Amino acid sequence: MNGESAVRMQNETGTDHEVKVRFQNVSKHYGDVEVVHDVSFDIREGDFVSLVGPSGCGKTTMMNMLAGFVKPNSGEVLLEGKPVEGPGPDRGVMFQEYGVFPWLTVEKNIRFGLDLAIKRHIPKDERRQITEKYMNLMRLSDFRNAWPKNLSGGMRQRLALARAYAANPHFLLMDEPFGALDAQTRSDMHELLHQILQAERKTALLITHSVDEAIYLSSRVIVISARPSRIVESIDIPFGFPRDKSLLDSREFIDLRIHLREQVMKQYAEQQALR
Amino acid sequence: MERLTEFGWRLLPFVVVIALWYGVRWSGLVDQGLLPPPHLVFADIWQRSVEGTFLIDIWMSVRRVLLGLLFGMLLAVPVGFLIGWDKRIRRFVDPLINFFRALPPIALIPLAIVYLGIGEVAKVAILFYAAFFSGVIVMYEGMSQTNPLFIRVSRTLGATDWEVFSKIIVPLTLPHVLTATRVALGVAWATLVASELVAAQNGIGAVIQNASAFFNLTTIYAGIITIGFFALMMDTILRWASRQFLDWQEREAQ
Numbered sequence: 001m002n003g004e005s006a007v008r009m010q011n012e013t014g015t016d017h018e019v020k021v022r023f024q025n026v027s028k029h030y031g032d033v034e035v036v037h038d039v040s041f042d043i044r045e046g047d048f049v050s051l052v053g054p055s056g057c058g059k060t061t062m063m064n065m066l067a068g069f070v071k072p073n074s075g076e077v078l079l080e081g082k083p084v085e086g087p088g089p090d091r092g093v094m095f096q097e098y099g100v101f102p103w104l105t106v107e108k109n110i111r112f113g114l115d116l117a118i119k120r121h122i123p124k125d126e127r128r129q130i131t132e133k134y135m136n137l138m139r140l141s142d143f144r145n146a147w148p149k150n151l152s153g154g155m156r157q158r159l160a161l162a163r164a165y166a167a168n169p170h171f172l173l174m175d176e177p178f179g180a181l182d183a184q185t186r187s188d189m190h191e192l193l194h195q196i197l198q199a200e201r202k203t204a205l206l207i208t209h210s211v212d213e214a215i216y217l218s219s220r221v222i223v224i225s226a227r228p229s230r231i232v233e234s235i236d237i238p239f240g241f242p243r244d245k246s247l248l249d250s251r252e253f254i255d256l257r258i259h260l261r262e263q264v265m266k267q268y269a270e271q272q273a274l275r
Numbered sequence: 276m277e278r279l280t281e282f283g284w285r286l287l288p289f290v291v292v293i294a295l296w297y298g299v300r301w302s303g304l305v306d307q308g309l310l311p312p313p314h315l316v317f318a319d320i321w322q323r324s325v326e327g328t329f330l331i332d333i334w335m336s337v338r339r340v341l342l343g344l345l346f347g348m349l350l351a352v353p354v355g356f357l358i359g360w361d362k363r364i365r366r367f368v369d370p371l372i373n374f375f376r377a378l379p380p381i382a383l384i385p386l387a388i389v390y391l392g393i394g395e396v397a398k399v400a401i402l403f404y405a406a407f408f409s410g411v412i413v414m415y416e417g418m419s420q421t422n423p424l425f426i427r428v429s430r431t432l433g434a435t436d437w438e439v440f441s442k443i444i445v446p447l448t449l450p451h452v453l454t455a456t457r458v459a460l461g462v463a464w465a466t467l468v469a470s471e472l473v474a475a476q477n478g479i480g481a482v483i484q485n486a487s488a489f490f491n492l493t494t495i496y497a498g499i500i501t502i503g504f505f506a507l508m509m510d511t512i513l514r515w516a517s518r519q520f521l522d523w524q525e526r527e528a529q
Contacts, residue, residue, distance in 0.1 A: 069427060089433030099428040103446040103523045112442070113432035147523045167432050 020045050020171070020203050021066060025075035028061055029228075035061050037228035038075070043203060050206040050214035052264055053224030053232075054271035059207045062229060063175050066205060067093050089118055092164030092202075094177040098156040100148045100163070107144040109159055110135055113167030134162035137196060154185035158192065165196065172202040178213065187245075190216060198242050211260045215253060216243065223263045226270035233263055311493040319497040329482065329501075336471065336478040337505060339395070340463045343402020347463070348456055351407050355414025355455065356448060365415070376412055380405035380466045384473050393474040398467070405466040410459035417451030450524060453517045457510060464506040 021043035028036040035058035043049050051059045064070040065077045068087040077084045079091075087093075100109050113119065114127040122130075135141050138158040148156060157177055164172060178186045190213065197204070208214050214221045215237055223232040237256070239247060247253050293313050300310050323329030358365040358372075380401055391397035421444075429443050471480020479498050486494035 067427075067431060069430075087427070087430035089431070091431060093428070093431040095424060095428070097424055099424050101425060101428075101443075101446075102525075112429070116433050116438055116442075117435060118433040149523065149525050163432070169431075 018045050019043070020047075020080060021205075022078040022081075023062070023065075023075070024078060026062070026065065026072045026077060027074045027228075028058070028065065028070065028072050034228040036065075036072070037230050039229060039231055040075075041222060041231060041234065043205060046201050046203055047220060048197070048204040048206070048218045050208055050218040050221045051224050052208055052211055052214045052221060052260065053229065054226055054264070054268045055209060057224055057227050057267070057271055058229035059224055060175055062224075063093075063173055063205060063207050066171075067091055067173050089113065089116075089167050090169055091171040091173055092167055092169035094157070094160050094164055094172070094174040096176040096179045098148075098153075098160050100151075100156050100159050102148050105145050105147060106140050106151070106159055107131060107135065109148070110140075110162045110166050112163060119167070130166050130168075134166045137165075137199075138162040138192070152185075153181050154189065157181065157189060161193070161196070165200070170203060172204040174204065174206045176207050176209065179209065186213075191245075193217060194241070194243060211257055211264055212248070215256055215260065216248065221260060223260065223267065226267045226274055232267065233260075235260065309492065311496055315493050316496040316500065319493045320501060323482075323494075323497065332477050332479050332482050333501060333505065336467060336480065336502075339398050339402055339478065340460070340467050340509075342399045343467070344406045344456070344459055344463050346399070346403045347406025347459055348410050348452070350403075351410035351414055351455060351459065352448075352452055354407075355411040355451075356418055358411075359415035359418025359421070365419070372408065372411060375404075376408040380408075380462070381469045384470050387470075388474055393476075398470050398475070398478075401470050402463050402466055405462045406459040409462040410455040413455035413458050414448075414451050417454065418448065421447050450517075450521050453513060453521065457513050457517075460509055460513065461506070464502065464509075468502060 019042045023039050023041050026036055026039045027034065039062065041049075051062060053059055061070060065072055066079070066084060068084045068091070071084075093099075101112065104112065111127065111131045114122065114130060119127070132141075135144060138161060140155065140158060140162060143151065143155065148159065151159065160177070178189050181189065194217070206214065206217060211221075218237050219241075220234060220236050222234045224230070225232050235256070238252065296310075296313050299305055300307060300312055320329070358368050383401060383404060387397040387401050391400055425443050425447065426439055429439050434442065467478070468480040468483075471478040472484050475481040475484075479502050483495050483498035486492075486498065
C-alpha cells in the first residue's frame with residue numbers, strides 16, 4: 001500500500017489538486033420534500049471542506065450521498081470520476097452519535113476495520129501495530145480493555161476517530177462529530193484532529209453548525225441554504241496549516257467569522273420560517 | 276468473605292419465610308394437620324431422593340423443560356429475528372403471534388392429549404409452544420430496536436454482508452436471546468407443572484398430583500418447593516451467563 005501510494009504521488013506531482021469528489025447538479029427529495037436542490041461542488045485531494053448551515057437543511061443527506069448510504073434522485077456524486085455505488089472503506093465516517101460498538105473493548109473497536117476480510121492481507125503483527133499507533137495517538141492506551149459504556153463523550157469520539165483512521169481511508173467524512181461535546185472537549189478534539197491530519201492528511205468533509213469550527217478546521221467553507229440545500233457561498237480559508245488557537249483571535253479570523261455568521265444566520269431565519 | 280456475606284443475604288429471605296411458616300403452625304391459626312412443618316417437608320424430599328424414584332421424577336421434569344425450551348428457542352430466535360428485521364413479515368405475523376401468545380398454553384393441553392396422547396411428545400410439544408411464543412415476542416421487540424447506525428459504521432469500514440451479520444447483528448442479538456430464554460424458561464416451568472398435573476405417570480407435577488389423591492400434604496409441599504428450587508437454579512444460571520457475556524451492556528438493561 002505504501003509503495004503503491006508513493007508511486008502515485010510521484011505520478012501526480014503537479015496535479016496535486018486533482019478533483020477527488022464531484023457533486024454534479026445533485027438533487028434529492030424524500031416524498032414531496034426536496035432536501036437538496038441542484039448542488040454542484042468539487043473536493044480536491046487534501047481539501048478539508050466544511051458544510052455549514054441550519055439544522056434540518058439537508059447537509060447530512062449530502063454527506064450520506066458521498067458515504068454511499070443515500071442515492072441522489074438526479075445528478076451524480078462522483079468519487080474519483082465514478083458514481084458512488086455504496087459505502088466503502090475508502091471513506092471513513094464519523095457520526096455525531098459516535099457509533100462505537102458497545103460490545104467491543106476500546107482496542108477491539110479500533111481493530112474492527114483491520115480484522116475484516118478486506119484487510120486480511122495485512123500481516124497480523126502489522127495490524128496490531130496500526131491499532132497500537134492510533135490508540136496511542138488518541139490517548140486511549142490506558143483504556144484498551146475498557147467497555148465504551150465507561151468512556152466519556154470525548155473519549156468515544158476519539159475512539160471513533162482512531163477506528164476510522166486505522167482502516168486507512170482516503171476520505172474522512174464527519175457528520176457533526178463534536179456536536180454533543182462540551183466546549184472544552186470540543187476544542188481538544190479540534191487540536192487532536194489538526195494533529196492527526198497533520199501527520200496523515202486525508203481529504204475531509206465536515207458537516208457542522210459551528211462557523212468557528214468550520215473556519216478553524218477547513219481549507220474551504222461552504223454555506224448551505226435553508227431547505228432545500230443550495231450553495232449560498234463557498235469561501236477558501238486563507239490560513240495555512242498547521243494552525244493553533246492563536247488563530248481564533250486574529251483579525252482575519254474574526255472578520256471571516258462575522259461574515260460567515262451573517263450568512264448562516266440568514267439561512268437559519270429562513271429555515272425557521274419553513275417550520 | 277464478601278461472597279459469603281452476599282450469599283447469606285440471598286438466603287435470608289428464605290430463612291425468614293421458613294420461620295414464618297413455623298410461626299403460623301405454632302400459632303394455632305391453622306389446623307396443624309393442614310400445615311406440615313418445614314423439617315418434615317425437607318425430610319420427605321431427602322427420603323424420596325434417597326429412594327431414587329423422586330430423582331427420576333425431577334429428571335423427567337427438568338428434561339421436558341429443557342427440551343421444550345431448546346426447541347422453542349431454536350425456532351424463536353430465527354423467527355423473532357426475521358420479524359424484528361422485516362416490516363412486511365412483521366405486519367403479517369404480528370396479529371397471529373399476539374393471538375397465540377395471549378392464549379395460555381395450558382388451554383392447549385386437552386388438545387395435545389387428543390392428538391399426541393399423554394406421552395413425552397405431547398408434553399414437550401406443549402412446552403415448545405409455551406417457550407416459542409413467549410420467547411419470540413421478546414426476541415423481536417428487542418430486534419426491532421436495533422440501531423442501524425452500527426451496521427452503517429461497519430459498512431464504511433468495509434464489512435461484507437456476512438461480516439455485518441456475524442460481527443454486528445449476532446452480538447446485538449445475543450442479549451435479546453438471553454432475555455427471551457429467561458422469559459421462556461419461566462413460562463415453560465409454569466406450563467410443565469400444569470401439564471403434569473393433568474396427565475403424567477412421572478415428573479414432579481405427577482408426584483404432587485398423586486400425593487394430593489392421598490391427602491399427603493407433606494409431599495405436596497415437597498414437590499412445590501422442589502419445583503421452585505429448580506426453576507430458581509435455572510434462572511440463576513441464565514442470569515450468571517448474561518453477566519458473563521453481556522458485561523458490555525449499560526446497566527439498565529440488566
